[in-house]
Amino acid sequence: MEGLVLRPAKDYRVVVLGSVAVGKTALATQFACGRFPERCEPSVEELFSKVIEVNRAPALLEIVDTVGAEHLVTLKDLYIRNSDGFVVLYSVCDEASFQAVRPLRERMGRLRGSRAVPLVLVGTKADLDAERQVLTAQGRALAREWRCPFLEITTKSKTMVDHVFTQVVREMEALAPPGQEAPRIPANALETWPAERFIG
Amino acid sequence: MIEKMQGSRMDEQRCSFPPPLKTEEDYIPYPSVHEVLGREGPFPLILLPQFGGYWIEGTNHEISSLPETEPLQSPTTKVKLECNPTARIYRKHFLGKEHFNYYSLDTALGHLVFSLKYDVIGDQEHLRLLLRTKCRTHHDVIPISCLTEFPNVVQMAKLVCEDVNVDRFYPVLYPKASRLIVTFDEHVISNNFKFGVIYQKLGQTSEEELFSTNEESPAFVEFLEFLGQKVKLQDFKGFRGGLDVTHGQTGTESVYCNFRNKEIMFHVSTKLPYTEGDAQQLQRKRHIGNDIVAVVFQDENTPFVPDMIASNFLHAYVVVQAEGGGPDGPLYKVSVTARDDVPFFGPPLPDPAVFRKGPEFQEFLLTKLINAEYACYKAEKFAKLEERTRAALLETLYEELHIHSQSMMGLGGDDDKMENGSGGGGFFESFKRVIRSRSQSMDAMGLSNKKPNTVSTSHSGSFTPNNPDLAKAAGISLIVPGKSPTRKKSGPFGSRRSSAIGIENIQEVQEKRESPPAGQKTPDSGHVSQEPKSENSSTQSSPEMPTTKNRVESAAQRTEVLQGFSRSSSSASSFTSVVEETEGVDGDDTGLESVSSSGTPHKRDSFLYSTWLDDSVSTTSGGSSPGLTRSPHPDVGKSGDPACPEIKIQLETSEQHTPQMGC
Numbered sequence: 001m002e003g004l005v006l007r008p009a010k011d012y013r014v015v016v017l018g019s020v021a022v023g024k025t026a027l028a029t030q031f032a033c034g035r036f037p038e039r040c041e042p043s044v045e046e047l048f049s050k051v052i053e054v055n056r057a058p059a060l061l062e063i064v065d066t067v068g069a070e071h072l073v074t075l076k077d078l079y080i081r082n083s084d085g086f087v088v089l090y091s092v093c094d095e096a097s098f099q100a101v102r103p104l105r106e107r108m109g110r111l112r113g114s115r116a117v118p119l120v121l122v123g124t125k126a127d128l129d130a131e132r133q134v135l136t137a138q139g140r141a142l143a144r145e146w147r148c149p150f151l152e153i154t155t156k157s158k159t160m161v162d163h164v165f166t167q168v169v170r171e172m173e174a175l176a177p178p179g180q181e182a183p184r185i186p187a188n189a190l191e192t193w194p195a196e197r198f199i200g
Numbered sequence: 201m202i203e204k205m206q207g208s209r210m211d212e213q214r215c216s217f218p219p220p221l222k223t224e225e226d227y228i229p230y231p232s233v234h235e236v237l238g239r240e241g242p243f244p245l246i247l248l249p250q251f252g253g254y255w256i257e258g259t260n261h262e263i264s265s266l267p268e269t270e271p272l273q274s275p276t277t278k279v280k281l282e283c284n285p286t287a288r289i290y291r292k293h294f295l296g297k298e299h300f301n302y303y304s305l306d307t308a309l310g311h312l313v314f315s316l317k318y319d320v321i322g323d324q325e326h327l328r329l330l331l332r333t334k335c336r337t338h339h340d341v342i343p344i345s346c347l348t349e350f351p352n353v354v355q356m357a358k359l360v361c362e363d364v365n366v367d368r369f370y371p372v373l374y375p376k377a378s379r380l381i382v383t384f385d386e387h388v389i390s391n392n393f394k395f396g397v398i399y400q401k402l403g404q405t406s407e408e409e410l411f412s413t414n415e416e417s418p419a420f421v422e423f424l425e426f427l428g429q430k431v432k433l434q435d436f437k438g439f440r441g442g443l444d445v446t447h448g449q450t451g452t453e454s455v456y457c458n459f460r461n462k463e464i465m466f467h468v469s470t471k472l473p474y475t476e477g478d479a480q481q482l483q484r485k486r487h488i489g490n491d492i493v494a495v496v497f498q499d500e501n502t503p504f505v506p507d508m509i510a511s512n513f514l515h516a517y518v519v520v521q522a523e524g525g526g527p528d529g530p531l532y533k534v535s536v537t538a539r540d541d542v543p544f545f546g547p548p549l550p551d552p553a554v555f556r557k558g559p560e561f562q563e564f565l566l567t568k569l570i571n572a573e574y575a576c577y578k579a580e581k582f583a584k585l586e587e588r589t590r591a592a593l594l595e596t597l598y599e600e601l602h603i604h605s606q607s608m609m610g611l612g613g614d615d616d617k618m619e620n621g622s623g624g625g626g627f628f629e630s631f632k633r634v635i636r637s638r639s640q641s642m643d644a645m646g647l648s649n650k651k652p653n654t655v656s657t658s659h660s661g662s663f664t665p666n667n668p669d670l671a672k673a674a675g676i677s678l679i680v681p682g683k684s685p686t687r688k689k690s691g692p693f694g695s696r697r698s699s700a701i702g703i704e705n706i707q708e709v710q711e712k713r714e715s716p717p718a719g720q721k722t723p724d725s726g727h728v729s730q731e732p733k734s735e736n737s738s739t740q741s742s743p744e745m746p747t748t749k750n751r752v753e754s755a756a757q758r759t760e761v762l763q764g765f766s767r768s769s770s771s772a773s774s775f776t777s778v779v780e781e782t783e784g785v786d787g788d789d790t791g792l793e794s795v796s797s798s799g800t801p802h803k804r805d806s807f808l809y810s811t812w813l814d815d816s817v818s819t820t821s822g823g824s825s826p827g828l829t830r831s832p833h834p835d836v837g838k839s840g841d842p843a844c845p846e847i848k849i850q851l852e853t854s855e856q857h858t859p860q861m862g863c
Contacts, residue, residue, distance in 0.1 A: 020442065021486030040480055041510045042489040044581045069442055069490035069513070074387055075589040078596070096449035131475075 009051060009058040012172055014165065015079045017104060018089030019097035020068035023124040026155040027089065028065040031165055036156045043067065045075070052162070054169040061165060080111045085172040086119040087164060090139075092152060093131040098123075098138065105146060118171035120149045122164055127154035233405050233505050242501050245519045245535040249507040254537045257544070258553035261521075261533040281460065281567055282545070282574045286337050290315060290385045293328055295378050302353055302369035303601045310334040310591070311598040313381065314357055314369055329360045334591040337385070374604035384597045388586070391461060394441030395569050396487070396494030396514070397427070397468040402502045407509045411481035411488075416470050417499050419522040419530065426557060427495075427565075428457030428466060441465030442487060449473070450487065459566045467491060489513060492582075493572040495520060495565075506537050515539045515576040518568055529557045534565075538572065545575035 016024045025043045030036050032048035048063040064083065066076055080086075088104065090097040101121070108117050121143045123134060136152055143150030149167045153160035229250040236247060246256050299317035306312055315330040325344040330337065338360040344350070357364040374380075398410055399420050416424075424430070431438075432453050436445045443465065444450040451473050455466040472484040488494060489511040496504045498521040506517055516538035523531040534553045538545075547567055555561040576582060 020490050021482050039510055040482055040485055040489065042486070042513045044512045045585055067490075074593065075585060078589065078592045082592075094449070096444050096447060099447060099449075 009060040010173075011060040011062065012084040012169065013062045013064060013079075013082075014085045014087060014168055015064045015066060015083045016087045016089065017066055017076075017080075018068060019091075019094070019100045022068065022089045022091040022094065022097045023155050024068060024089055025065050027087070027122075027124070027161055027164065028063050030155050030158055030161045032063060034158055042069070052165060052169070054166055054173075059169045061169070063165075077107075077111055080108050084118070085168045086117065087122055087168055088119050089122050089124055090134065091125045092123045092134045092136075092139075093125050093128050095133040098134045102142070116175035116177075118148075118168065118175045119146070120151065120164055120168045120171060121146065122150075123152040124155055126152040127156065233503055233508075236503060237403065237405070243503040245498070245504060245521050245533060246517070246537045247503045247505045248537075249505055253540055254506050255540060255542075255544075256535060256537045258535040258549035260552045261535075261554055262552050282571050284388060286339055287386050287388050289330055289337075289339055290378075290382050293317065293319070294330070295382055301372035301377055301381060301601070303372060303598050303605075304366045304369045305598070306333075306364060306366050308365060309361075309363060311594045312357070312364070312366070312369075313384070313594065313597055313601065314353070315381065316353070316356055327356065327359075329356055331357055331360045331364070332384070332594060333361065334594050335587070370602070370605065372601050372605055373608040374601060377601055377604070380597055380600055384593055387589070387593060391463060392439040392441070393462060393464045393570060393573055394439075394491055395464065395466055395573075396491040397424070397455065397466045398488065398494055398496045398509075399468075399470050400496050400498045400502060400504055402498075402500045404502065405505070405508065407485065408479050408481070410508065411469055411484045412474075414470060414474055419499050420470075420497055422530065422557075423497050423520065423522065423532075424455050424468065426562060428455045428464065430454075431456045439463035439465050441467065442490070443467070450483070457566065459563075459570075462570060464566065464569075466495075485509075485511075492516070492576045493518070493569055495569070498522065506539075512581065515542055515579055515582075516545075516572040518565065518572065520565075523554070531556055532561065536568065536572075538576070539579055541579045542572075542575050543578055545571040547571075 016028055018024055020042065021040055025041070025046065026037055028046065028048050032050045043065060045067050046065040048065065049061065050063070051058055051060050053059070064079055066079065086108065088101050090101050092098075105117075105119075108119075121139060123136070123139045125131075139152060140150050149171065151160070151164055151167065153164060155161055230248045230252065232250055233247055236243060244259060245261070248254055248256065294315050294317055297317065299315055302314040302316075304312045304314070311334060313332045317328045319326045319328045319341065321341070327342045327344060328340075329342065330339050332338075340360045342359055351359065353369045354364065354366060357366075357369065399413055399416065400410055401413060404410055404413070430453055433440070433443055433445050433451065434448060436443075436456075438456060438458070442450075443454060451471050454471055455468055457464040457466070467487040469484055469488060472487060475481060475483050489509065490513050492513055493516045494509075494514055496517055496519045498504065498519065501521065504517065504519050506514075516536070519535045519537070521533040523533060532555045534549060534555060536549065545568070547564060555564065577586065
């Protein structure tokens with residue numbers, strides 16, 4: 001503890017995107033609550049919040065678990081335009097969900113214009129190898145094309161899930177505009193930072 | 201044991217005859233579906249879950265109680281689709297007609313976008329007022345004869361919403377503003393629907409069983425043919441409702457229907473792909489589980505319980521049970537259930553709730569399904585999302601109107617004049633300057649809005665900014681234009697046009713008329729007369745008018761405004777030829793909206809009058825619902841982007857901090 005210095009947390013809004021039933025809520029729930037929901041229960045949008053430490057600095061993540069179905073397109077577009085980072089999911093057991101991520105990425109680029117699109121491409125349900133429809137090489141090739149991190153995970157593993165969000169924070173920091181850093185840290189943050197620091 | 205049996209008997213009695221709209225929560229749990237199935241039939245079509253949470257409509261299905269001579273459904277019954285009249289007011293009454301748009305920022309109400317129009321209905325003069333706040337849209341038509349004095353813009357806004365508390369409104373000067381405004385107003389309108397269709401066999405009690413059924417009985421096949429047409433999904437061109445029309449990943453065919461210009465794609469449980477060994481049948485549940493409304497079809501008498509399917513989306517079910525009808529065709533018993541926070545939706549089920557197969561029942565059923573989806577959007581989960589969406593869209597609209605209006609005014613300076621003479625470069629330089637100023641103010645807003653984040657670890661996803669901070673930021677941005685080297689009296693450019701003219705500017709016009717004309721007269725474009733040019737000049741300088749000047753002149757403002765209004769009337773008359781020209785255009789935005797006349801021939805007056813009556817009636821019956829959370833044409837909202845890609849502004853939004861329930 002002697003070497004630790006309290007630093008103001010950067011706060012980010014991270015949006016989880018992907019087709020229906022690829023495991024968006026499972027990812028968010030595992031990350032924020034340490035719980036894996038066994039049953040598929042299609043979600044209306046949910047919000048989660050959690051602090052993690054990345055590169056010895058705290059990061060406060062607000063996670064938006066979006067609606068995968070084609071409702072509420074307007075609100076999803078607003079999140080794409082106004083959020084800091086993205087986790088794009090497909091299921092390795094569902095070829096259609098992989099086909100859907102390319103047009104999604106194109107739409108993200110259009111909506112954000114010249115702003116960077118910090119994202120991590122994630123293939124879920126990697127534990128169900130018998131039902132695999134999307135090869136690891138396909139996901140890796142797409143991530144290389146997009147120049148973004150790529151992971152294949154099972155949301156049953158908290159370690160893997162945490163790694164996803166660590167990666168997205170690194171992407172957001174790496175792609176942040178140079179002048180944007182200073183204004184996002186309030187001058188009096190140290191005084192308002194809670195006494196107890198919770199690192200997930 | 202005996203007491204337990206008595207308890208079961210009492211529960212059975214309650215369950216056998218529930219009231220038509222049972223919404224009460226009962227502390228004693230309802231019997232489980234397995235308990236009910238353990239008894240003798242007949243069973244109701246729908247059972248409540250053990251701990252309630254749903255209401256049921258349509259519990260009498262005694263066919264023997266039908267008089268033989270009476271038809272199963274009265275032919276005079278009118279099945280009516282719900283509608284959202286408020287969302288269509290701008291398109292019906294303002295778009296393409298002479299009107300004024302304003303924007304402002306209220307400390308309590310947030311962003312405001314205000315449309316007003318002088319209207320003659322019958323032979324009476326009215327003001328039609330449409331004010332958008334983050335919570336709802338206020339609309340009113342006020343006879344001018346009821347006003348003791350002619351109101352200014354702020355007073356007009358108070359007429360439709362007493363809570364408005366701003367010093368002034370700013371005129372919208374962007375020629376394409378009407379397109380942005382109508383897109384905002386209509387974001388709640390959708391003409392595409394998807395509904396699940398679940399086939400429930402006798403005795404099935406779990407979603408695993410429902411989604412594992414592959415065979416289709418003849419009665420179910422007949423029902424599907426009745427519901428809509430079977431379509432091949434490969435290369436299907438209509439509304440696909442999330443189904444795969446290119447790679448065949450969601451089955452080969454489905455059921456589709458076009459009903460009153462609304463497209464309906466059904467997700468049929470037996471036609472979605474079956475996966476061997478998958479207990480959840482995710483390939484089926486992913487689509488039906490993401491529908492808001494579902495039809496449950498039953499061959500035989502078996503109860504459906506709405507919590508059989510675990511989904512946060514599904515909010516309403518229409519259960520249809522087939523009854524062999526003999527030579528006249530099948531009869532269908534119908535019950536409806538929905539979550540407690542879903543308001544009742546029509547058309548109401550007849551008593552007894554039994555239908556003969558035919559076009560009347562099809563129309564009834566499809567209307568019931570569509571109205572069910574509209575009603576479900578008012579349930580708590582979806583209503584919150586709509587609030588969030590509306591507030592964020594309104595803020596985006598406000599920012600767009602503000603940026604464009606500032607850009608229009610920025611073209612008046614000497615430097616701009618020189619640059620503009622050399623071509624497009626000057627024009628874009630001006631845009632860049634405005635954008636740079638805007639970005640700075642956005643950064644300032646971002647800085648101030650970020651501060652509270654370190655206090656709380658909870659976040660809502662709301663885009664609503666902290667109003668005081670935004671007001672400060674808005675103030676900052678409003679000061680910036682004054683720093684640019686702009687002369688108030690610079691000569692106007694013929695090509696410039698305003699889409700909205702504030703009443704404050706009429707006073708300016710009066711002053712200009714008193715002074716001798718300055719500078720050379722620029723060449724007149726084909727459609728611009730002298731008066732619009734003057735109005736443009738006065739509009740440019742109005743934001744720079746000192747506050748004290750406004751205050752000093754307030755005493756004379758009434759007379760000035762009245763005179764100005766009179767001038768507007770004469771202007772309307774003088775543009776009659778332009779109106780005729782405008783009518784010939786195929787609905788494209790010609791930029792002539794600001795010069796369209798509100799005067800109309802007597803014949804059109806009658807039409808307008810009857811239209812207004814219809815509006816009044818439907819508005820009364822519909823109330824002021826927040827509307828639906830669907831965006832029918834996402835591309836329409838983005839159609840403005842290609843026209844001016846340079847001025848995309850990064851919108852930083854602050855989060856509203858509300859305590860969030862722990863996971």
